[in-house]
Amino acid sequence: MEISLNVIKEKIRKKMLYITTVLGVLVVMIFSSDMGSLTIGGRQIKDYYVLIPILIHVVNFLSGAIALAMSLTTVPNEYERRTSHLIWSRGISQSRYHMSLAIGNVAVSWISGLILYATMAVFAVVNGYSGMLGRIAAAALLMLLYTAIISMLASALSIIFPTIVSGVIMIILFAGGAFRNILILLAAVLTGAGGTIMKRVIRLFPDLAGLSRQGGNLAQGNPVDVHVIIMGMIVVWIAGIGILFFRRKEA
Amino acid sequence: MKKRTIGMIVYFLTGAALLTAGFATTEKGLKEDDRKEYERVIEDRKELGDLGFPGFSPLDYKTAFSNGEKDFVIDYRNGEMEITEREAVYEGLVGSIYPNGDEYEVVVPVYETWIATGAHEQLSAVIWHESFHAYQNSCFRLAENSADNGLSETELAERIDRDPEKRSLYEKELEVLGRVADTDKTCDFRQTALEYLRIAEKRDELLSAEEKISEDYYELSEGSACYVESRVVRYENGDAVYEDNYLKNAASYAEGNSKYYHHGMLQCMLLDGLDPEWKSTFAFDCSLDDVIARYCE
Amino acid sequence: MNEILKLENVTKSYKDKTVVDALSFSIGKGEVFALLGANGAGKTTTIKMILGLAKPSSGKIEIADGVKSGYSPETPYFPPYLSAMEVMRYYAGIEGRKKDKEYLEELLDTVGLEDNRTRVKDYSKGMIQRLALAQALIADPDLLILDEPTAGLDALGRKHNLELLRKLKERGKTIIINSHILHDIEAICDRGVIMKKGKVIDSWTNGVSHESLEDKFIRLVGEE
Numbered sequence: 016m017e018i019s020l021n022v023i024k025e026k027i028r029k030k031m032l033y034i035t036t037v038l039g040v041l042v043v044m045i046f047s048s049d050m051g052s053l054t055i056g057g058r059q060i061k062d063y064y065v066l067i068p069i070l071i072h073v074v075n076f077l078s079g080a081i082a083l084a085m086s087l088t089t090v091p092n093e094y095e096r097r098t099s100h101l102i103w104s105r106g107i108s109q110s111r112y113h114m115s116l117a118i119g120n121v122a123v124s125w126i127s128g129l130i131l132y133a134t135m136a137v138f139a140v141v142n143g144y145s146g147m148l149g150r151i152a153a154a155a156l157l158m159l160l161y162t163a164i165i166s167m168l169a170s171a172l173s174i175i176f177p178t179i180v181s182g183v184i185m186i187i188l189f190a191g192g193a194f195r196n197i198l199i200l201l202a203a204v205l206t207g208a209g210g211t212i213m214k215r216v217i218r219l220f221p222d223l224a225g226l227s228r229q230g231g232n233l234a235q236g237n238p239v240d241v242h243v244i245i246m247g248m249i250v251v252w253i254a255g256i257g258i259l260f261f262r263r264k265e266a
Numbered sequence: 267m268k269k270r271t272i273g274m275i276v277y278f279l280t281g282a283a284l285l286t287a288g289f290a291t292t293e294k295g296l297k298e299d300d301r302k303e304y305e306r307v308i309e310d311r312k313e314l315g316d317l318g319f320p321g322f323s324p325l326d327y328k329t330a331f332s333n334g335e336k337d338f339v340i341d342y343r344n345g346e347m348e349i350t351e352r353e354a355v356y357e358g359l360v361g362s363i364y365p366n367g368d369e370y371e372v373v374v375p376v377y378e379t380w381i382a383t384g385a386h387e388q389l390s391a392v393i394w395h396e397s398f399h400a401y402q403n404s405c406f407r408l409a410e411n412s413a414d415n416g417l418s419e420t421e422l423a424e425r426i427d428r429d430p431e432k433r434s435l436y437e438k439e440l441e442v443l444g445r446v447a448d449t450d451k452t453c454d455f456r457q458t459a460l461e462y463l464r465i466a467e468k469r470d471e472l473l474s475a476e477e478k479i480s481e482d483y484y485e486l487s488e489g490s491a492c493y494v495e496s497r498v499v500r501y502e503n504g505d506a507v508y509e510d511n512y513l514k515n516a517a518s519y520a521e522g523n524s525k526y527y528h529h530g531m532l533q534c535m536l537l538d539g540l541d542p543e544w545k546s547t548f549a550f551d552c553s554l555d556d557v558i559a560r561y562c563e
Numbered sequence: 564m565n566e567i568l569k570l571e572n573v574t575k576s577y578k579d580k581t582v583v584d585a586l587s588f589s590i591g592k593g594e595v596f597a598l599l600g601a602n603g604a605g606k607t608t609t610i611k612m613i614l615g616l617a618k619p620s621s622g623k624i625e626i627a628d629g630v631k632s633g634y635s636p637e638t639p640y641f642p643p644y645l646s647a648m649e650v651m652r653y654y655a656g657i658e659g660r661k662k663d664k665e666y667l668e669e670l671l672d673t674v675g676l677e678d679n680r681t682r683v684k685d686y687s688k689g690m691i692q693r694l695a696l697a698q699a700l701i702a703d704p705d706l707l708i709l710d711e712p713t714a715g716l717d718a719l720g721r722k723h724n725l726e727l728l729r730k731l732k733e734r735g736k737t738i739i740i741n742s743h744i745l746h747d748i749e750a751i752c753d754r755g756v757i758m759k760k761g762k763v764i765d766s767w768t769n770g771v772s773h774e775s776l777e778d779k780f781i782r783l784v785g786e787e
Binding site: 024025100102265266 | 611632638639644658698
C-alpha cells in the first residue's frame, strides 16, 4: 500500500501527471468544440451523440499513451536509484514489491484517464447531452480496463527488459492494439503467406480498439460485446502473472 | 495458510474464471454481427420486395461472410438459416460473387473487417449489391453474354481519365443525369433523357469499340447494382444518409471506376422517371443507353 | 560468543569475472565488524549478498534464526518531496509496523535530525546519511549493516555518528561496517577482514598489533 501510494505521490509531485493530463484535456476540448468538429468522408460530424464514440476512441488512446509514459520507468527507476535495496533488505518479496509499483502505475493512469473523461462529460453537458452522463460514466469503466492493460503490461515488461526494449515492445503492442481494426483490414487485403502471418500476429495485440468500440456502444446505448471486455481482463491478468513471477537477479 | 498463499489461490481462481468466461463467450462459426447483417437483409426483403426487378431476391443466393481464411456460408431456405463453413474461396478483402456449379454465391467480408474499412453503408446493403450481381448472372447471364473483348474496370477508367475529350463529355453526361438526383428541382425526365442521349451519341464516336462495350457493361452491371444498394440504404438509413452518400456527389466526375457506378445509378433513376415499370421487362440484354433511347422514341 | 552471521566459501561471479572469491568469515553477536578494502575489492557485493540483494554463485551465507537486520546504503535515495518523518513512516509502513510517531521521532532525534519537517530535497549529504541510518533502525535490528556510514559527513557529523554507533554497540547490536575511513574503523570496530580482488588477504583485530590499521592497510592493499 505504502509503495503504491508513493508511486502516485511521486508522479503527482514530479508534475508528470499534470503535464500529460493538461495536454490530454486540450485535445478533448479541441475535439469537443465546434472548432474541431470532425470531417469524416466529407461529412461534418457535429452531433455530440455521433461524435462521442470517436471521442471515446481518442480519449482512450490518450489515456493509454499517458499510462504508457508513466508506467514504463517506475520499476527501472526504483532499481536505478537503488530504492530497491531498502525494500528487498526488509524482506519484501519481489512479487509484492513489483505488484505494488504496478498498482501505483495503474492508479495514476486511472486518475489521468478519469480527468479526461470528466472533461468529456463537461462538454457533453455544454452541448446539451447531460442525459448521456451516466452512459459516459459507464464507458469510463472500459477506459479503466484499457489503461490497466497498458500500465500492467508496461510494468511487467519493465521488470525484465531495459526501458528502451520494453518501450519499443509496448509502443508496438499499444499501437497494434489501438489500431487493431486497421491491421485486421490490412490482413484482409493481404493475400498469401503475408496475410496468414499477419492474421496470426494480430491475435497477439490486446484488442484496445475493441474496448473503445464497446465504450462507444455503451455511450450510445447500443449492445456491448462482453467477450472483448473479458479478453481485456484476461490480458490484465496475464500481465499480473508476469509482474508476480518476473524476477530481477539483483536489487 | 499464509496470506501470500491465499492471495495466489484467489488470483489463480480469478484467472480460471476469466478464462472460462472467455471461452464461453467466444463466437465460433458465424459471428453475431454477421448474423445480424443477414437478418437485416431478410427484414429489408419483406419491405422492399424485388425492387421492381422481377424475381430478384438476395435471399435466393447463398451468402458467404469471409475473413480471408474461412467462409461462413448462409443458405436461407424456408425461413431458416443453414450455416456451413468452408475454406475461403477468395483471399483478401472481397465483395463479389462466386460461381459454384450452376449457382452464383455472394461473398462479402465479415462485419469486423467491413467496419474497419470505415465504409458508410451497412454491410447488408453490400449483400444486396452483390446479390444483384448474382441475379444478373443467374437469370440473365450478363457477364457471359457481354464484354468478351472488354477492358478491366481499372484500365477503362484510366483511359477515360487520361483523355480530356472523352472525360469532358462524360462530365457533361453526368451533369445532365445529375438533374434526376437534384431533390430541390423538379426534373423534366424526357428533356433530360434527350439531352443526355445527344451528348452520349457524340461521345460514342470518340470511343473505341472495346471502350464502348466495356463502359456500357460496367454502367449496366455496377450502375444497376449501385441503384439497388442505394434503395436499400434509403430504406435502412433514411433520406438524409441516402442523399449524402449517393446523390450529393453522384453527378461529380471522379477518377477511377466509381463514376460508372454513379452514372449507371443515375441512368436507372432517369428510367424510373421515364417509366417506373421499365424494370419489369428489362432482361439485361442491352445497354442502359439503349433502354433510355427506346423510351425517347 | 554466539555466531550471528557466517559466510562459507562465498563466491560471486558475473560472467567471467569473479568479484568475491571463496570468502569465509563469521561474526559473533554484539561484534562491530569491518569490511576493508580498496574500491572494487568486493565489499559492497559481499554486503549485497548478506542482505539478499544478490545471490552468491556458490558458498553459503547463514544468518542466525530470528535475526532482524537493518541496512544503511552508501548512496541512499529518498523521494525529495518527502520530509524525514514521511520517509520514516513510509518505511515503517512497508515493514508493517504501527506508525508510532513518537518512536520514529525518537529515532530521528537519535541520529540528530530533530527537524523532521524539512523536505529531503533541502537536506545535505550528511543529513541524508543520517536519515539512512535512522530508517535502518526502524525495526530495532539485531544486525546493522552500514555501507560507508560516515562518508560525506563533516567532522561534527562523523563524531556524532561514531558516538551513535558506540551506543548501539553498547546496546548489544551487531554491526558490519564497510568504510574507507580507517580512523573511524579503528575507533569503533572490534575486528575485520581486509579484502583485495574479492579475496580475504588478512584479518585485523583492534588493539592486537602495534602496527596501525592505516599502515597495515597501505602495506597490504597499496602494493599492486
